[in-house]
Amino acid sequence: MxxxxxxxxxxxxxxxxxxxxxxxxxxxxxxxxxxxxxxxxxxxxxxxxxxxxxxxxxxxWGVEQYELGNAYGHIALEVADAKKACDDIRARGGKVVREAGPMKHGSTVIAFVEDPDGYKVELIEHGTHGR
Incomplete structure (x- = not known):
């Protein structure tokens, strides 16, 4: 699978x-x-x-908005540099909702952006997170 x-x-x-x-x-x-x-x-x-x-x-067709509910979390993308990714996304008209920085209680560098429907996309900086 x-x-x-x-x-x-x-x-x-x-x-x-x-x-x-x-x-x-x-x-x-x-x-x-x-x-x-x-x-x-x-x-x-x-x-x-x-x-x-x-x-x-x-x-x-004909549906312009959805209730996101409280069960959905986010999509995660790996990026080379989370701060630069936020700057680039913002420059292209994207909405950064959490600036790049270490996650709470950890050292993984993350940021969050939001798509036009309100779905969250997490940016995880390469090399800062465990697998």
Missing amino acids: RMLHTMLRVGNLERSIAFYTEVLGMRLLRRHDYPDGKFTLAFVGYQDETDGAVIELTHN
């Missing part, structure tokens, strides 16, 4: 694709409309789906 993707429901597909591709630097891997079901799926990631896990953005 292997991890394929994580699915997020989004209120504005174009805005979400722009965030994940233009702000976080992922590629749009594929996109398909399902008119009979009134939804569109778009897959974004840093590598092809055959090589690693990606994010599935699901847009249900």
